[in-house]
Amino acid sequence: MTTLGVASVVIYGAMFIVPGDPATLxxxxxxxxxxxxxxxxxxxxxxxxxxxxxxxxxxxxVRGDFGVSLVYRSPVSDLIASRALTTILLxxxxxxxxxxxxxxxxxxxxxxxxxxxxxxxxxxxxMMGAPTFVMAVIFVAVFxxxxxxxxxxxAGSGLTDRLWHLTLPAFALAFSxxxxxxxxxxxxxxxxxxxxxxxxxxxRGVPERxxxxxxxxxxxxxxILTVSGLTVAGLFxxxxxxxxxxxxxxxxxxxxxxxxxxxxxxVQAISLVLVAAFVVVNMLVDLCNALLDPRAAGRAxx
Amino acid sequence: xxxxxxIDRLRVELPAAKKGMRTVIHDVSLDVQAGEAVGLVGExxxxxxxxxxxxxxxxxEGARLSGEIRFDGISIxxxxxxxxxxxxxxxxxxxxxxxRAHINPVRTIGDFLFEGVMLDGRLSTSQARERxxxxxxxxxxxxxxxxxxxxxxxLSGGLLQRVMIAAALTTEPELxxxxxxxxxxxxxxxxEVIAIIDELRRERGLAMLFITHDLDLAAAVxxxxxxxxxxxxxxxQKADALGLATSHPYTKGLLAARPExxxxxxxxxxxxxxxxxxxxxxxxxxxxxxxxRVRDRCRQExxxxxxxxxxxxxxxxxxxxxxxxxxxxxxxxxxxx
Ligand SMILES: Nc1ncnc2c1ncn2[C@@H]1O[C@H](COP(=O)(O)OP(=O)(O)O)[C@@H](O)[C@H]1O
Ligand SMILES: [Mg+2]
Numbered sequence: 109m110t111t112l113g114v115a116s117v118v119i120y121g122a123m124f125i126v127p128g129d130p131a132t133l134x135x136x137x138x139x140x141x142x143x144x145x146x147x148x149x150x151x152x153x154x155x156x157x158x159x160x161x162x163x164x165x166x167x168x169x170v171r172g173d174f175g176v177s178l179v180y181r182s183p184v185s186d187l188i189a190s191r192a193l194t195t196i197l198l199x200x201x202x203x204x205x206x207x208x209x210x211x212x213x214x215x216x217x218x219x220x221x222x223x224x225x226x227x228x229x230x231x232x233x234x235m236m237g238a239p240t241f242v243m244a245v246i247f248v249a250v251f252x253x254x255x256x257x258x259x260x261x262x263a264g265s266g267l268t269d270r271l272w273h274l275t276l277p278a279f280a281l282a283f284s285x286x287x288x289x290x291x292x293x294x295x296x297x298x299x300x301x302x303x304x305x306x307x308x309x310x311x312r313g314v315p316e317r318x319x320x321x322x323x324x325x326x327x328x329x330x331x332i333l334t335v336s337g338l339t340v341a342g343l344f345x346x347x348x349x350x351x352x353x354x355x356x357x358x359x360x361x362x363x364x365x366x367x368x369x370x371x372x373x374x375v376q377a378i379s380l381v382l383v384a385a386f387v388v389v390n391m392l393v394d395l396c397n398a399l400l401d402p403r404a405a406g407r408a409x410x
Numbered sequence: 411x412x413x414x415x416x417i418d419r420l421r422v423e424l425p426a427a428k429k430g431m432r433t434v435i436h437d438v439s440l441d442v443q444a445g446e447a448v449g450l451v452g453e454x455x456x457x458x459x460x461x462x463x464x465x466x467x468x469x470x471e472g473a474r475l476s477g478e479i480r481f482d483g484i485s486i487x488x489x490x491x492x493x494x495x496x497x498x499x500x501x502x503x504x505x506x507x508x509x510r511a512h513i514n515p516v517r518t519i520g521d522f523l524f525e526g527v528m529l530d531g532r533l534s535t536s537q538a539r540e541r542x543x544x545x546x547x548x549x550x551x552x553x554x555x556x557x558x559x560x561x562x563x564x565l566s567g568g569l570l571q572r573v574m575i576a577a578a579l580t581t582e583p584e585l586x587x588x589x590x591x592x593x594x595x596x597x598x599x600x601x602e603v604i605a606i607i608d609e610l611r612r613e614r615g616l617a618m619l620f621i622t623h624d625l626d627l628a629a630a631v632x633x634x635x636x637x638x639x640x641x642x643x644x645x646x647q648k649a650d651a652l653g654l655a656t657s658h659p660y661t662k663g664l665l666a667a668r669p670e671x672x673x674x675x676x677x678x679x680x681x682x683x684x685x686x687x688x689x690x691x692x693x694x695x696x697x698x699x700x701x702x703r704v705r706d707r708c709r710q711e712x713x714x715x716x717x718x719x720x721x722x723x724x725x726x727x728x729x730x731x732x733x734x735x736x737x738x739x740x741x742x743x744x745x746x747x
Contacts, residue, residue: 304511312526313499402561
């Protein structure tokens with residue numbers, strides 16, 4: 109909650125000191141007349157002192173009212189709500205891809221260190237360096253224009269159609285994160301494989317598969333979960349690039365567009381929603397970690 | 411009769427930090443008969459743990475092993491995965507030095523104990539439970555049901571080591587490997603845990619390889635003692651004959667350097683000079699750099715083990731030592747200082 113509060117001030121404050129005058133934009137024309145400007149300023153409370161306007165904004169925000177977009181001339185919450193599903197779908201899709209592929213590759217690399225480990229480590233090092241927009245261009249060239257398996261543009265309608273449309277964006281978004289999660293997973297699993305209690309399990313003749321499940325993965329799940337959570341939370345911010353590259357009308361694209369047009373109300377609202385999503389995911393991760401580790405649970409209870 | 415555990419000219423090399431291999435076990439031969447307790451004693455770094463790890467096939471990655479280790483006539487290095495797993499699960503039990511590191515911290519004591527018993531699939535759940543409660547009481551854990559639901563961090567080191575002992579016994583093994591089972595515990599707990607191990611072992615007629623750096627402790631629970639220095643065994647003797655005239659100079663040094671009875675310290679105060687590692691040993695006797703009786707021959711030629719009454723000693727000058735007055739035997743009450 110504190111995080112959110114601080115973030116809201118920072119977000120609002122940053123928009124407040126941004127150069128450029130939204131009123132000019134609203135009135136239109138390169139040389140607007142001063143009276144019209146003043147009228148617009150009054151209407152949108154543009155001249156109020158910072159704290160006053162911040163508090164007005166915040167009291168609206170907690171009720172889900174982020175004001176009115178100066179560009180679209182419609183409530184910000186409606187604008188966001190109509191695009192939210194697409195973005196959530198995209199993020200969820202990418203998150204599932206990242207967790208399955210990243211954790212899977214990481215575990216494989218650590219468990220079969222000699223065979224798979226070397227290849228996966230090299231591959232993920234290269235993957236880490238590939239930004240979303242580069243992957244977007246490559247994916248479009250290969251799978252959309254080249255092979256024609258996937259559409260180039262848009263978000264589609266209906267669930268299957270949407271998922272089909274979102275496949276390339278989700279993989280482009282996920283690409284470098286898969287590598288990141290894989291590397292962290294590999295390190296965590298490898299540490300656990302070398303731990304002394306795993307020696308004990310070997311010495312007792314516990315089958316390899318059970319050792320992997322009960323003693324390695326179970327114990328490495330904390331760091332894996334944390335990094336996966338952070339990654340997923342970070343996706344909400346990263347989605348802008350993917351949405352823009354694939355012409356998907358989601359929250360990320362709206363954010364970029366609004367920032368360019370200095371549509372402050374939207375930028376503020378989306379920033380706050382993104383921070384909120386980040387905070388919520390983090391809280392979930394902490395909660396799961398506490399459930400997974402009896403020592404942490406003991407500390408929390410005490 | 412062939413021995414239950416027979417280690418024959420074991421040599422272990424580990425990959426060194428930079429390049430090449432480092433010898434950590436030179437040439438270790440040691441037998442443990444069924445039902446017999448053998449102590450393996452030596453300073454820290456002499457290779458005791460590596461010897462047990464070699465037996466359990468738990469050597470670090472990249473380790474090279476030569477020589478032979480047999481259990482009941484079967485070669486352990488030669489076992490395939492399945493046979494190895496089966497052997498570990500049913501015929502040998504291992505007690506590690508630090509129970510807190512060697513028991514999975516995120517699983518309950520019950521999980522830990524049941525995991526071992528249920529592996530071979532011979533027992534039903536209720537039989538397993540029966541056996542576990544019985545063993546837990548045998549190692550001195552009173553409120554069994556509560557303990558089974560607790561996590562390792564909720565138990566003291568002494569209790570945790572008792573859990574480890576119980577776990578090692580659940581599968582009714584024939585051989586117990588105990589690697590400094592009390593070094594991580596405080597002094598009063600140490601004595602209790604040793605007493606438990608000793609009693610349960612005798613009751614069940616188990617063979618044991620007992621690793622420690624404490625000669626007196628080894629002599630108290632073992633019938634025979636092997637003294638290890640820099641990766642090789644310098645002497646092997648019946649516990650009550652140790653330190654007599656025919657002993658190796660290193661054993662004598664250990665005995666002479668031990669603290670007064672009653673204020674036993676955790677680490678041995680040892681002989682003049684720095685204990686060397688196995689890889690530093692040249693062509694001669696490993697102990698040559700510290701031996702008070704060293705001769706030219708000791709630096710050039712590695713002594714082969716010589717039969718002496720009650721055991722064998724690897725020293726060129728047994729006869730000479732024989733002539734000198736020996737220190738009193740272990741367990742004869744008090745050391746000579
Ligand atoms: N993982 C390892 N890699 C390389 N060398 C090791 C490793 N573990 C132990 N050693 C070396 O092997 C030698 C024997 O160690 P160890 O068997 O643990 O001695 P002890 O148990 O008698 O104290 C020591 O010189 C130690 O430095
Ligand atoms: Mg050791």
